[in-house]
Amino acid sequence: MWACRTFPRKDFSFEGYRWQPEHCKTTEFEESEFLKRMQDKTIAFIGDSLGRQQFQSLMCMASGGEWRMDVADVGYEFGLVKAPGAIRPDGWAYRFTNTNTTILYYWSASLADLVPVNATNRQTDVRMHLDHPPAFMRRYLHRFDVLVLNTGHHWNRGKLKANRWVMYINGEPLEDKGLVDLHAAKNLTVRSVARWLDQQLPSHPRNLKVFFRTISPRHYRDGDWNTGGNCNNTTPMTRGSKVSKDESSDVVIASAVEGTRIKLLDVTALSELRDEAHISNYSAKTTNNVSDCLHWCLPGVPDTWNELLAAQI
Numbered sequence: 001m002w003a004c005r006t007f008p009r010k011d012f013s014f015e016g017y018r019w020q021p022e023h024c025k026t027t028e029f030e031e032s033e034f035l036k037r038m039q040d041k042t043i044a045f046i047g048d049s050l051g052r053q054q055f056q057s058l059m060c061m062a063s064g065g066e067w068r069m070d071v072a073d074v075g076y077e078f079g080l081v082k083a084p085g086a087i088r089p090d091g092w093a094y095r096f097t098n099t100n101t102t103i104l105y106y107w108s109a110s111l112a113d114l115v116p117v118n119a120t121n122r123q124t125d126v127r128m129h130l131d132h133p134p135a136f137m138r139r140y141l142h143r144f145d146v147l148v149l150n151t152g153h154h155w156n157r158g159k160l161k162a163n164r165w166v167m168y169i170n171g172e173p174l175e176d177k178g179l180v181d182l183h184a185a186k187n188l189t190v191r192s193v194a195r196w197l198d199q200q201l202p203s204h205p206r207n208l209k210v211f212f213r214t215i216s217p218r219h220y221r222d223g224d225w226n227t228g229g230n231c232n233n234t235t236p237m238t239r240g241s242k243v244s245k246d247e248s249s250d251v252v253i254a255s256a257v258e259g260t261r262i263k264l265l266d267v268t269a270l271s272e273l274r275d276e277a278h279i280s281n282y283s284a285k286t287t288n289n290v291s292d293c294l295h296w297c298l299p300g301v302p303d304t305w306n307e308l309l310a311a312q313i
Contacts, residue, residue, distance in 0.1 A: 002053060002279065003298060004300075009282040014236055015297075017274075019308070029061055029307050029310055037313075039101060040100045041101055041146065043058070043145065044147050046105075046108050047107075047149055048151060048152065049107075050153070054302045057299075060298065061306055062101070063096075070097045075094075079136075080092055080093050080106070091104060091107055091136075092105055106136045109154035110151055110189060111189055112130050113129040114126050115127045126163065127168045128167050129168045130188050131170065131188065133197070141208070144206065145207070147209070147210045149211070152216070169188070190256040194212065194256045194257050198261055212256065212257050212262050212263070212265065214254070214264065214265065214267055216268070216296075217271050218294050219278060225292070225294070230281065231278045231280050233275055243269040243270055248269075263312060265309055267305045271305075274296075274300075274301050275293075277297055278293045278294070279295050279296070
């Protein structure tokens with residue numbers, strides 16, 4: 001669904017760029033070496049659809065972009081099976097059996113714990129516990145060796161209303177008018193998750209490494225996704241090719257992990273330079289006057305995120 005070479009797009013120069021850190025030579029990602037280093041390890045991505053893109057990117061990178069006999073679907077081990085009436089499962093898990101390397105993704109767009117008011121009725125409201133990490137994370141954390149988190153673009157009124165999410169804290173519906181401000185609610189949630197994970201790390205049975213990825217930028221111009229906004233530029237580096245500041249552009253995530261054992265996977269500023277690498281209006285799924293300037297073509301920018309992740313691991 002992100003393969004822009006299957007779309008009518010004609011220009012693919014965006015595929016030819018790699019990120020170069022200052023005063024640091026990064027080795028090119030090599031799938032067999034990566035899988036060897038990740039032998040008997042589980043890498044988990046938990047987050048929104050951009051987290052899913054990073055997961056799909058790493059699956060393609062680790063498999064060399066080819067169908068492989070040694071990749072097995074193990075989603076059932078993590079409860080990642082499609083529920084009756086659902087469009088898709090809540091995530092996916094695959095194992096490279098030759099090295100026993102598992103790579104999985106779980107959808108948790110807000111990183112808050114979501115509990116339906118009525119589990120038997122999908123049309124009821126959903127309690128959004130801002131101060132509880134997702135149940136999936138709590139249940140399977142002991143099996144992870146690397147965990148990559150992200151959240152960001154679902155923290156708006158439209159998404160909350162569409163998903164029927166009702167914010168809760170301390171087990172009660174949120175009445176604090178200050179936290180009703182979504183920026184404050186997001187800040188509380190990511191700090192709660194980071195604090196909970198930091199408390200788990202000293203006793204974790206697998207020496208878990210946790211990364212919190214910063215937000216992936218949107219590049220809508222002349223409007224938003226539903227008001228004719230577009231990202232039609234196909235010329236790379238029109239915004240420049242260098243990030244000159246050391247501090248993160250995502251202050252919320254950077255401050256949440258400060259003072260913890262969680263590492264910051266900082267991709268915001270370097271991704272900000274790549275407005276030409278989005279799905280744009282090329283996908284067959286796009287309708288008239290609607291462009292996707294949030295998600296990325298694959299291969300593309302999320303591969304850079306994973307190169308940085310692999311180097312930090």
